[in-house]
Amino acid sequence: MAGGQKRIGKELAEVTKDPPEGITVSLVSEADIYNWDIQLEGPEDSPYAGGTFKLLLALPTDYPFKPPTLNFKTKVYHPNVSNDDKGSMCLGMLRSEEWKPSSKISGVLRTARNLLIEPNPDDAVETQIAEQYKSSRKDFDKIARDWTKKYAKA
Amino acid sequence: MSGQRQGFRPPGTVFASSSTLPLAAASRPGVGHPPFSATGVFTSTAPQRHLNFRMPPLQTQTAEALATLQKLSNEYEPEIEGPLVGKRQSSQAITAEYQNADEIFVRKTAVLPQKYSHYRTVKGDGNCGWRAIAFSYFETLHRIGDKGRILEELTRLKSLNNLLNQAGFAEHLYEDFVQETLNLLSEIAYSLPTSSDDAGLLKAFNDPGISSAIITHFRLLTSAWMKTHVEAYQPFLLEDTVEQYCASQIEPYQVEIEHIGMNALIDALILPAGLAVEILYLDRSVGVEVNSHKFERMDASGAPLNPDAPTFRLLYRPGHYDILYKIEDVAALMSSPTNLQVAYATPVTYGTFQPVPVVPVSSDMSTYLEIPGMSTPFVPVTPSAMSPDTYTSPVSPALSTFSTTTLPLRPVGDIGGFRPSKYELEAEFHPSPMPNLPFQTPTFRNSHFNPAHFRNSDFQPEMWKPDTADSGRGHKDDSSRH
Incomplete structure (x- = not known):
């Protein structure tokens, strides 16, 4: 859809020119504007600090009327990221019933990074990790740090 | 029934026995469009064909099974079929139905087609109210067909970017x-x-890209309107601020419009365009007819500022909007939107309540309507000029009753010679010119001049039969002559 491509082009230009803190964006392939490579630096004040996480942002062809999806390609220990080969990240604003066509991708990426600083255990995909995050924060932080060391450091 | 609702089953109902699952699906699009089964009750058969999932007894379910159920429920999308906007x-x-x-x-619904002869379905995908x-x-x-007026609207909408x-x-x-709205x-x-049919509009509105863009534009307009007129809308919001309400109910693409959003959309888009909207509510409330509410510009005392504002109509059934048409709107839509020639006929059948104008006849269409009994030369009608798909009879034979009308007529004595009617109008009766009046008299509806019958092969026009119409006197005359 031509309209969607135009919009994606504008947003890509914006994010490239003025990237949100700790985030670098590039296209997976120059010929395909629907799949974005995201490099996300673990925020300082989180157990993910020091790691660099690779994510894939996929835009539907009817973007912006349908939300993009965000997947962690790097394994991460987090209540809102599915602990499987998909690494789906659950952001409220990306649910189809909450998605606004006037939202910006840079806003999505900013929200994603904030979720690393402040997980949302009440809306978790990994209920056991969420349980641990709530009841024994120290253990959670330790595993999250270990995973960061193990998977997110090149 | 419109195809899209037939497939609806509320996704939540499969879990009806479990109160522990906070079903996200209950807020999903489509659920706001309850299925009307033919029996008029909400169908609650479980959607097994969608959810290929056999539920084990609740007490044996593990957290994992519940999570799976929850996931299925979250991801459930009702199957919605049919075009975004259907044909009239x-x-x-x-x-x-x-x-x-x-x-x-x-x-x-039995009396509905008498006033509102046609309708158009709108897809129930979470945007039906907006789309309608x-x-x-x-x-x-x-339909108004005024190029200047449309260009004025274009300018107005452009300036609403501010x-x-x-x-x-x-x-x-x-x-x-915004660009898609302006383009259209x-x-x-x-x-x-030149264009007189709805093909171009239908095509644009069934293009998901154009349709979605226009809806999004109108959503943003509504949101901006509410945020800049907080005092008008805040009193209707119980818990949310206007800002929160817009963020959660107006701007998200798949959230269906609620009453307050409908009000704001009409305030921002429809009334300033000089148009009015009438919404007809088909529900179980007591009454013989659907309830209606007209949204129009009013002065401080609540009197309409422009009672003749062009009006369109929506049919509301709980959770769903479709578009409804009065017969005269359809007639206007069918004829070319060039200058209309309006002729006035002597009211033979209306009498005290309304004079009868001959329906607007356009020069390039041979739709020619006239009142039975008039001496105007009959111009043959070309049925091919009408859209055969849309112009089916709005009149159910069972419904067309021959109601008695009060006429300022008096019988004329036997004056001999040619007489067109045994009735003559009161001398002081003068029809006042009133353009675009509906043809709703039984006489017109049942006459062969009503083009609505073109598709009805079984239609039999009312005919004057000397034997039956005036048999008593006729026979007496006959006998006296012999």
Whole structure:
């Protein structure tokens, strides 16, 4: 859809020119504007600090009327990221019933990074990790740090 | 029944026995469009065909199974079929849809086609209210057929970008949506006066890209309007601020419109365009007819500022909007939107309540309507000039009763010679010119001059039969002559 491509082009230009803190964006392939490579630096004040996480942002062809999806390609220990080969990240604003066509991708990426600083255990995909995050924060932080060391450091 | 609702089953109902699952699906699009089964009750059969999942007894379910259920429930999308905006069709279909429903629905839908001859389905995908208003806005401007007026609207909508900016929307994010609205307006404006059908509009509105962009534009406009008129809307919001309400109910793409959003959309888009909207509510409330509410510009005392404002109509059934048409709107839509020639006939059948104008006849269409009994030469009608798909009879034979009308007529004595009627109008009766009046008299509806009968092969016009019409006197005369 031509309209969607135009919009994606504008947003890509914006994010490239003025990237949100700790985030670098590039296209997976120059010929395909629907799949974005995201490099996300673990925020300082989180157990993910020091790691660099690779994510894939996929835009539907009817973007912006349908939300993009965000997947962690790097394994991460987090209540809102599915602990499987998909690494789906659950952001409220990306649910189809909450998605606004006037939202910006840079806003999505900013929200994603904030979720690393402040997980949302009440809306978790990994209920056991969420349980641990709530009841024994120290253990959670330790595993999250270990995973960061193990998977997110090149 | 309109195809899209037939497939609806509320996704939540499969879990009806479990109160522990906070079903996200309950807030999903489609659920707001309860299925009307033919019996008029909400169908609650479990959607096994969608959810290929056999539920184990609740008590044996593990957390994991519940999570799986929750996930399925979250991801559930009802199957919705049919076009985004359907073709105009006879509203007899609504009557048929409810023929086995409970009495109130049967009664209300039976009389519906008498006033509202046609309707148009709008897809129930979480945007139906928005789509119905948006489509009708364009269609009504097209029906009025005034190029200048459409270009004025184009300018007005362009200038409303200021309102979007004021509400904090970024221009590079909304400009694509606005552009689709402006494109369609100018397309309509420059298609006049040659285009007279709805094909172009239907095509645009069934293009998901264009349709979604226009809806998004109108959502943003509504949101901006509410945010800049907080005092008008805040009193209706119980818990949310206007800002929160817009963020959660107006701007998200798949959230269905609620009453307050409908009000704001009409305030922002429809009334300033000089149009009015009437919403007809088909529900179980007591009454013989559907309830209606007209949204129009009013002065401080509540009197309409422009009672003749072009009006379009929506049919509301709990959770769903479709578009409804009065017969005269359809007649106007069918004829070319060039200058209308209006002729006035002597009211033979109306008498005290309304004079009868001959329906607007356009020069390039041979739709020629006249009143039975007039001496105007009959111009043959070309049925091919009408859209055969849409112009089916709005009159159900069962419904067309021959009501008695009060006429300022008096019988004329036997004056001999030629007499066109045994009745003559009161001398002081003068019809006042009133353009675009509906043809709703039984005499017109049942006459062969009503084009609505063109598709009805079984139609038998009312005919004057000397034997039966005036048999008593006729026979006496006969006998006296012999």
